[in-house]
């Protein structure tokens with residue numbers, strides 16, 4: 001029997017790499033500005049204060065897509081640092097172009113797997129928040145294991161969040177929304193917010209607009225990191 005190429009316990013990829021083209025302007029922005037805004041290559045834990053040049057709270061967004069919502073939220077809240085992870089290169093290019101055009105100082109980028117970053121490069125208790133907006137829903141039952149928001153992921157987020165930090169997920173796929181609520185509720189380190197509506201400080205995302213146009217219902221799942229030992 002041949003050995004599996006994937007070590008036991010390795011999470012399945014939560015994304016499918018897509019092809020995409022970038023215009024020349026974005027390619028140039030990537031080449032010129034990426035070194036200033038990109039997360040330095042590992043291995044090793046990231047010094048977030050050094051990365052952003054200040055000690056403001058840091059929020060990790062996994063799957064920032066084309067970056068529209070990321071930019072709007074970073075611009076509206078310059079006192080929060082946003083670390084955006086996206087595997088899709090054209091999305092990174094669009095986000096970078098937006099950062100430069102808007103003159104934002106509080107965004108840094110990882111072109112790569114945000115879950116791996118969280119696991120390997122972020123210290124326990126280092127983050128003020130984790131955002132997962134419209135993760136790939138993987139609707140077929142045989143693909144459910146590829147969904148990002150699983151018990152292991154939620155446990156990892158709980159470890160990396162500071163007390164009082166927030167996990168904020170949103171989806172337009174109702175069965176995935178139920179899964180999100182179930183797995184977050186099952187982790188005693190989180191207190192779930194009962195409100196499932198979009199907070200006004202979260203702008204509509206590109207994928208969300210597409211879902212709404214199809215008549216999908218959007219669910220926000222917001223939870224706070226608590227200390228289960230304290231009453």
Ligand SMILES: C[S@@+](CC[C@H](N)C(=O)[O-])C[C@H]1O[C@@H](n2cnc3c(N)ncnc32)[C@H](O)[C@@H]1O
Nearest residue numbers: 014015063065086087113114133134205206207
């Ligand atoms: C359905 S899109 C949503 C994008 C954006 N948040 C929005 O709402 O418009 C999901 C995105 O997550 C990215 N993604 C999925 N898993 C990821 C991971 N582990 N790390 C980084 N990006 C990931 C995909 O490449 C894709 O761009």
